[in-house]
Amino acid sequence: MIKKERQTPEINSSSMADIAFLLLIFFLVTTTIANDKGLFLLLPPDPDQLEDMDIKIPEKNLFKIQINSADKLLVENEPLADVMLLKDMIKEFIMNNGRDPLSSDNPQKAIVSLKTDRGTTQLRFIEVLDQVKGAYHDIYAERAGVSNQRWRELSEDRTGDPEARRLYDIGRGLLPDGKPEIPMNISIAEPTQIGG
Amino acid sequence: MGKFKKKAKTKQDIPTSALPDIIFMLLFFFMVTTVLRETTINVLQRIPEANELTKLRKKSLVKHLYIGEPKKAELWGKEPKIQANDNFIDTKDIILWVNREKAKLKENEREQITVDLKVDSDAKRGLVSDVELQLRKANARKLLYTTRQRVDL
Numbered sequence: 001m002i003k004k005e006r007q008t009p010e011i012n013s014s015s016m017a018d019i020a021f022l023l024l025i026f027f028l029v030t031t032t033i034a035n036d037k038g039l040f041l042l043l044p045p046d047p048d049q050l051e052d053m054d055i056k057i058p059e060k061n062l063f064k065i066q067i068n069s070a071d072k073l074l075v076e077n078e079p080l081a082d083v084m085l086l087k088d089m090i091k092e093f094i095m096n097n098g099r100d101p102l103s104s105d106n107p108q109k110a111i112v113s114l115k116t117d118r119g120t121t122q123l124r125f126i127e128v129l130d131q132v133k134g135a136y137h138d139i140y141a142e143r144a145g146v147s148n149q150r151w152r153e154l155s156e157d158r159t160g161d162p163e164a165r166r167l168y169d170i171g172r173g174l175l176p177d178g179k180p181e182i183p184m185n186i187s188i189a190e191p192t193q194i195g196g
Numbered sequence: 197m198g199k200f201k202k203k204a205k206t207k208q209d210i211p212t213s214a215l216p217d218i219i220f221m222l223l224f225f226f227m228v229t230t231v232l233r234e235t236t237i238n239v240l241q242r243i244p245e246a247n248e249l250t251k252l253r254k255k256s257l258v259k260h261l262y263i264g265e266p267k268k269a270e271l272w273g274k275e276p277k278i279q280a281n282d283n284f285i286d287t288k289d290i291i292l293w294v295n296r297e298k299a300k301l302k303e304n305e306r307e308q309i310t311v312d313l314k315v316d317s318d319a320k321r322g323l324v325s326d327v328e329l330q331l332r333k334a335n336a337r338k339l340l341y342t343t344r345q346r347v348d349l
Contacts, residue, residue: 016216023223024219027227027230031226031233033229033231034231036342037250037343039249040250040340041339041341046332117321118322118325121318121320122317122320126317126343127244134247152248156251190325
């Protein structure tokens with residue numbers, strides 16, 4: 001009598017790799033890496049509803065940045081070659097507080113105006129907007145005692161974390177009437193048609 | 197000594213038992229880092245880079261507009277177009293689109309709608325500012341310009 005040992009049959013797992021490949025290809029084809037980060041902007045109200053256009057803003061409280069259709073920069077009526085210098089110039093303008101009589105009176109009145117041409121490329125516009133927002137973010141971050149990156153994370157979620165809310169208010173400054181001490185006054189002007 | 201017929205029968209099989217593990221690792225990576233695509237983007241999108249990026253909290257309150265040259269230039273032309281959902285729209289259709297998207301949201305969330313503009317690097321400011329004007333008229337003032345993170349090497 002030959003006792004044959006029953007071998008438990010093993011399931012052939014050679015097709016595991018095939019199944020995995022199929023799933024992988026499915027996911028590669030139907031998904032994308034999400035990109036939901038960017039530069040936030042608050043547009044001014046409907047132009048048809050703006051009645052009080054008679055507010056005269058003194059030249060000193062306005063930091064003019066102009067870009068022409070060749071993507072060349074004109075900052076405060078002087079050409080600027082290197083975009084990267086713009087951030088420090090803006091920071092100086094906002095935090096002037098009357099020191100330089102030709103610059104802003106205080107951060108509440110300081111307005112950064114960005115005027116493009118219809119032919120300006122989006123790339124240039126984003127570069128300049130990045131500098132402008134960078135200036136404001138740096139100021140806020142310094143006042144709140146955090147890094148620029150941490151500031152941006154704080155400003156994303158202001159409803160949840162009370163600590164975040166506190167730092168946010170310190171950074172922007174909170175006046176008794178609820179308005180910020182340093183509001184982000186960015187004005188995107190109507191683009192010119194000239195081309196030059 | 198006889199003639200030894202030595203046939204060296206050495207079959208080197210590379211053990212491929214680890215292959216499914218590798219593939220599963222790749223699979224988990226993709227499952228975790230990606231989202232299912234909702235709309236097929238029919239315009240060229242070379243997104244500019246920037247440093248001052250902020251993220252949007254509530255994804256449900258974000259509606260996307262894609263601006264750029266159409267991918268199928270022979271069908272749609274070389275001029276940059278605006279794509280909403282799955283079709284191209286004109287600047288004059290934007291207010292209608294905004295109201296339709298607002299209607300999809302709850303009453304108290306409508307004013308918090310943020311429009312996410314994914315604009316190609318070469319798209320001209322003229323078209324984009326026309327879009328901005330229409331958004332102002334439609335009272336969708338919260339705007340996000342999608343940008344990639346600038347990596348300084």
